[in-house]
Amino acid sequence: MNSFDVNGHYFSPATRTAMTHLTSGDTAPFEAAAAVRVAAHAVDRLRSRGTESRGLSPAALDLLVRLGVAGEPGLTIGDLAASGGISPRNATGLVDTLEREGLARRSPDPADRRAVRVAITPPGRGWVEAFRKPSEVAMAALFRDFTDEEVVLLRHLCLKLVTGAEALS
Template sequence: MTAPDPDGLLAEQLLRLTRRVHRIQKHHLERRGLGVTPAQSRLLRTLAHYGSPPRMADLAERLEVVPRAVTTLVDGLEASGKVRRVPDPANRRVIRIELTEDGRAALRELRAARRAAAEEILAPLADEQRAVLGDLLNTLVDGAAAPHHGGPSV
């Protein structure tokens, strides 16, 4: 059982620390100069998980953003040659988004940069500490995904 945190100070501190770790990772990626924003990176990673080119609406749903946000991201990635819009073979009025070779190369660079950033960030931790941290973060993610019952949330 954990000690109570009646004022929520520990919870606030933990959330502040997780945001700082995220900013450190973002800074590491920016230093690599890949020319891809974090939002574009997320779209590229999401796009890579589809077996065939998805529609913009599919991407918006998967990313949990409004379709207009996906349009803006795709516009930027298309301008840099990382994705292209292609007509759906079954319905030419439907546009699908596919990765280009430049997009796949950018994804490889992003993955390598993310791994390098993770290694630098986690360097002070021993393997056992990394495992414990992973378990704790999984517990938080699983808890956040579970439906909440009870009193109102703030």
């Protein structure tokens, strides 16, 4: 259960208590990392409700959407992995799923015969189109208590976190 701190910001007393065992100093960075993780899981659970009954994980959906934007001749596995923030091995497994479902297809790369391109199929485009409206409804509900500025700030802070993590890699 979340509470409010003296500044009116949400915090989790249980997380704060647990984080005091990880550091002898300020728990705020640890609490923030835990909050990001919990929020990501909550968003994934919400997205899963719309995809699991249709046979796709949220990660596979992400790749399918990226393929829909890419157009022909598609993207390489490496491109998909990089844009999705996942390993090439994970991207390969997700593409296997998309291909098995008839939502994507592999083809030789015309510019590099060692590479393979992945493109969305017409049934894949139909899948994304059918998923569009439920996704819009879910995101509107999820962010209903946010101002437009808060949504933009949340996006900014999450991507800033990713940039910081990439710099450490």
